[in-house]
Amino acid sequence: MPSQMTRIAMARHPEGDPVAEDFSLERGAMPEPAEGEILVEVTLLSLDPYMRGRMAPVKSYAPSLSVGDTMTGQGVGRVISSKADGFAEGDLVTGMTGWASHAVLKGNEARKLDSDLPPSTALGVLGMPGFTAWTGLKKYGRPKAGETLVVAAATGPVGAMVGQLAKSQGLRTVAIAGGPEKCRIATETFGFDAAIDHRAHDAASLRKALEEAAPDGIDIYWENVGGKVLEAVLPLMNVHGRIPLCGTIAWYSGSDDIADGLPTVWRSILTKRLSVNGLIIFDHWDGFPDFLREVTPKVAADQITWLEDVAEGLENAPAAFMAMLKGGNTGKQIVKLS
Amino acid sequence: MPSQMTRIAMARHPEGDPVAEDFSLERGAMPEPAEGEILVEVTLLSLDPYMRGRMAPVKSYAPSLSVGDTMTGQGVGRVISSKADGFAEGDLVTGMTGWASHAVLKGNEARKLDSDLPPSTALGVLGMPGFTAWTGLKKYGRPKAGETLVVAAATGPVGAMVGQLAKSQGLRTVAIAGGPEKCRIATETFGFDAAIDHRAHDAASLRKALEEAAPDGIDIYWENVGGKVLEAVLPLMNVHGRIPLCGTIAWYSGSDDIADGLPTVWRSILTKRLSVNGLIIFDHWDGFPDFLREVTPKVAADQITWLEDVAEGLENAPAAFMAMLKGGNTGKQIVKLS
Numbered sequence: 223m224p225s226q227m228t229r230i231a232m233a234r235h236p237e238g239d240p241v242a243e244d245f246s247l248e249r250g251a252m253p254e255p256a257e258g259e260i261l262v263e264v265t266l267l268s269l270d271p272y273m274r275g276r277m278a279p280v281k282s283y284a285p286s287l288s289v290g291d292t293m294t295g296q297g298v299g300r301v302i303s304s305k306a307d308g309f310a311e312g313d314l315v316t317g318m319t320g321w322a323s324h325a326v327l328k329g330n331e332a333r334k335l336d337s338d339l340p341p342s343t344a345l346g347v348l349g350m351p352g353f354t355a356w357t358g359l360k361k362y363g364r365p366k367a368g369e370t371l372v373v374a375a376a377t378g379p380v381g382a383m384v385g386q387l388a389k390s391q392g393l394r395t396v397a398i399a400g401g402p403e404k405c406r407i408a409t410e411t412f413g414f415d416a417a418i419d420h421r422a423h424d425a426a427s428l429r430k431a432l433e434e435a436a437p438d439g440i441d442i443y444w445e446n447v448g449g450k451v452l453e454a455v456l457p458l459m460n461v462h463g464r465i466p467l468c469g470t471i472a473w474y475s476g477s478d479d480i481a482d483g484l485p486t487v488w489r490s491i492l493t494k495r496l497s498v499n500g501l502i503i504f505d506h507w508d509g510f511p512d513f514l515r516e517v518t519p520k521v522a523a524d525q526i527t528w529l530e531d532v533a534e535g536l537e538n539a540p541a542a543f544m545a546m547l548k549g550g551n552t553g554k555q556i557v558k559l560s
Numbered sequence: 561m562p563s564q565m566t567r568i569a570m571a572r573h574p575e576g577d578p579v580a581e582d583f584s585l586e587r588g589a590m591p592e593p594a595e596g597e598i599l600v601e602v603t604l605l606s607l608d609p610y611m612r613g614r615m616a617p618v619k620s621y622a623p624s625l626s627v628g629d630t631m632t633g634q635g636v637g638r639v640i641s642s643k644a645d646g647f648a649e650g651d652l653v654t655g656m657t658g659w660a661s662h663a664v665l666k667g668n669e670a671r672k673l674d675s676d677l678p679p680s681t682a683l684g685v686l687g688m689p690g691f692t693a694w695t696g697l698k699k700y701g702r703p704k705a706g707e708t709l710v711v712a713a714a715t716g717p718v719g720a721m722v723g724q725l726a727k728s729q730g731l732r733t734v735a736i737a738g739g740p741e742k743c744r745i746a747t748e749t750f751g752f753d754a755a756i757d758h759r760a761h762d763a764a765s766l767r768k769a770l771e772e773a774a775p776d777g778i779d780i781y782w783e784n785v786g787g788k789v790l791e792a793v794l795p796l797m798n799v800h801g802r803i804p805l806c807g808t809i810a811w812y813s814g815s816d817d818i819a820d821g822l823p824t825v826w827r828s829i830l831t832k833r834l835s836v837n838g839l840i841i842f843d844h845w846d847g848f849p850d851f852l853r854e855v856t857p858k859v860a861a862d863q864i865t866w867l868e869d870v871a872e873g874l875e876n877a878p879a880a881f882m883a884m885l886k887g888g889n890t891g892k893q894i895v896k897l898s
Contacts, residue, residue: 275831448826462843467830470823483822485808488786492805492838493613500833505800 223302227252229292229322230539235279239547244277245293245540253326255305261326262299264319267536267557268345269295269543271471293321293539296350298341309334316344321539323559339522346554347521347528351379353513354468354503358444359387361506362466362499367392369441370460372432374398374420374451379528379554380468382412384444386526389413393442396435398428398451400549407552411527420451428454439463448472453483456490465498471547529553535560561640565590567630567660568877573617577885582615583631583878591664593643599664600637602657605874606683607633607881607893609809631659631877634688636679647672654682659877661897677860684892685859685866689717691851692806692841696782697725699844700804700837705730707779710770712736712758712789717866717892718806720750722782724864727751731780734773736766736789738887745890749865758789766792777801786810791821794828803836809885867891873898 226249233246255261276287276294287294297319301309306329309315317332319325335344346352359365363384371388373381376397385395385408397408397417405417416435423431432440432454439460445452449472459465491498520526531551533542539557546555564587571584593599614625614632625632635657639647644667647653655670657663673682684690697703701722709726711719714735723733723746735746735755743755754773761769770778770792777798783790787810797803829836858864869889871880877895884893 445826448823452826467826470826470830484825485786487822487825488783488790488805488808490838491836492808492840495838495840495843496836497838498829498834498836500828500830500835502830502833505833 223252225252226250227322227324228536229320230536231290231292232277232287234289236274236277240274240277240540240544242540242544247537248292252324255303255326258306258329259326260301260306260309260315260329260332261303261324262297262315262317262319262332263302263324264297264299264322264536264559266298266342266345267295267319267321267539267559268297268349269533269539269546269555269557270350271469271547273543274547294318295321296345297322297325298335298344299325306332314341316341316349321536321557323536337518337522339518342530342532342554342556343521343528345556346379346530347383347526348514348518350503351554352383352517352528353506353510354501355380355383355387356513356517357503357506357509358466358468358499358501359384359442362497362501363388363442363444363464365391365393365442368394370394370396370436370438371442371444372396372398372436372440372455373444373446375446375469375471375549376408376414376417377404377412377529377552378446381444381446382408382528382553383526385412385414388442389415390525394436394438396432396440398447404552407529411529423454425450425453429457432458442466444468446471452487456487459490459494459496461494463494463496465496466501467498468501531555533557561590563590564588565660565662566874567658568874569628569630570615570625572627574612574615578612578615578878578882580878580882585875590662593641593664596644597664597666598639598644598647598653598670599641599662600635600653600655600657600670601640601662602635602637602660602874602897604636604680604683605633605657605659605877605895605897606635606687607871607877607884607895608688609807609885611881612885632656633659634683635660635663636673636682637663644670652679654679654687659874659895661874675856675860677856680868680870680892680894681859681866683894684717684868685721685864686852686856688841689892690721690855690866691844691848692839693718693721693725694851694855695841695844695847696804696806696837696839697722697780700835700839701726701780701782701802703729703731703780706732708732708734708774708776709780709782710734710736710774710778710793711782711784713784713807713809713887714746714752714755715742715750715867715890716784719782719784720746720866720891721864723750723752726780727753728863732774732776734770734778736785742887742890745867749867761792763788763791767795770796780804782806784809790825794825797828797832797834799832801832801834803834804839805836806839869893871895 301313315332317327397414408417446469448470639651653670655665735752746752746755784807786808
């Protein structure tokens with residue numbers, strides 16, 4: 223067993239878009255598991271947009287990171303030392319390892335991976351992003367066959383799952399994605415009925431494109447982004463529409479695309495009797511076993527597909543994270559540790 | 561029977577706050593009921609904020625008024641001629657009479673009033689405003705004993721009912737109202753635990769006053785107004801809070817009190833997992849019999865109280881309506897026809 227571990231720490235709170243100097247690679251002594259704990263050698267790490275929120279110096283839905291803290295995140299790895307019942311050396315597990323080569327986890331905070339599917343699926347299609355999509359669509363989207371769903375960031379791991387689940391339930395699905403290649407992937411790989419490249423449009427022409435792609439209006443808008451997409455979608459929402467609010471990535475770094483937007487949005491919610499619900503998946507873990515039971519066979523049978531974008535090496539996690547926040551990745555962003 | 565009737569028509573679409581020239585008093589021939597209809601002599605007319613929305617030239621949740629149309633509204637009156645089964649001359653009824661001395665209603669669009677309570681209760685505490693409060697609190701507020709509810713326009717007929725229903729279910733209730741007299745009424749007449757005069761505060765000091773009045777945070781914000789009240793309330797909303805969105809009166813005439821408010825509001829909905837639901841009572845008429853069954857005995861037993869502000873004469877309806885939109889009334893605004 224090596225005597226040292228490495229980790230990526232937050233070197234300072236970012237201002238606006240994160241930059242390289244906001245992160246630091248740190249080395250330290252290998253931690254030792256206490257009674258009831260396991261030591262894991264991390265092989266795969268998940269990068270997700272919510273991590274940007276954790277880096278802000280303000281209290282959000284979870285405690286924010288302090289300078290010097292290891293970046294939080296879910297990982298997959300092998301148990302190399304176990305003092306927890308039910309875990310043995312060599313077991314493949316997933317848990318909140320953080321951005322680190324090794325991590326100590328409590329037994330009840332780790333989950334053994336025993337399916338035949340690739341381990342990385344535990345971070346994406348069968349992990350937090352997939353579970354977010356499944357939970358939010360069911361609880362707050364309340365889809366009905368024949369309705370129309372629009373999802374932004376549609377080739378990301380949440381959006382792709384939302385689209386596939388809705389399509390399988392008989393909805394018309396419209397993707398919004400950044401660039402022609404992602405639009406192609408949205409329709410060809412993920413089966414969306416239509417895809418719109420938001421980079422090719424301002425809010426006004428985006429609305430026109432949406433009107434063509436959603437001729438019966440929009441019943442469910444899966445909100446990942448805010449900004450001009452929200453501005454274009456809102457006038458097309460049908461009465462009794464639903465907006466599961468899962469992210470506002472367009473505003474993460476502070477800009478505002480909608481001038482005087484609030485009165486318009488607030489009045490639309492009223493007059494169209496919309497239902498807007500904030501969704502943070504950490505509230506819903508109770509449903510995770512049901513999700514795995516329902517969705518794992520569909521993934522195994524290729525009824526639900528997924529894409530990954532893999533970066534190599536823990537030291538490259540910050541660059542991959544920064545690129546992901548700007549939409550530079552295609553599919554679920556993973557870091558493979560060497 | 562007189563040969564002429566009078567009515568108030570919309571003379572033009574208002575720009576901003578309605579003014580006297582937006583209305584006209586018209587005379588016309590007395591209408592005659594067809595088979596299945598009744599002719600009603602209107603004695604009481606309800607004025608409600610939603611009517612401002614109907615005067616806008618844009619499609620809203622209901623068709624907007626055209627120039628020359630009779631102003632819409634609920635009235636109470638006596639049947640003076642009946643061609644509908646179940647109605648006889650002299651019956652006291654309520655229905656959508658509009659702002660008029662006489663109206664023809666279909667039998668299935670009129671409801672006979674047979675309780676011992678004053679007929680005006682059918683327009684307020686036991687009418688649309690009371691039903692709005694009861695429905696929205698139950699469906700979208702989902703109150704739990706020990707929680708805190710804040711309601712703006714708290715001495716209005718909706719707000720007063722929301723406060724009394726919530727208080728009876730064990731919530732701490734905080735009123736926001738315009739001026740010291742309305743604040744006194746909120747606590748003394750309607751039993752709110754605290755009342756804050758929004759006219760005495762800007763958004764920042766309103767927030768401080770709310771922090772004192774709601775030391776455990778806010779679980780339910782009944783949204784009647786938007787503007788600076790929303791701005792002050794939002795940072796104090798508890799996780800999993802609910803916002804039944806019933807009106808945005810601060811913005812009815814177009815001003816915006818919150819600069820760059822949308823990203824903040826949208827992010828708050830996400831991080832606090834708020835549930836925001838637009839409420840238009842016309843969707844919920846199925847529940848009206850249940851409402852009457854549950855609330856009528858409470859009103860009869862003085863467990864729920866109400867206040868009315870009565871203007872005299874149909875010709876004075878526009879002035880009373882304009883004053884009401886600026887908060888000039890206290891309690892449910894009624895017009896008594898001579």
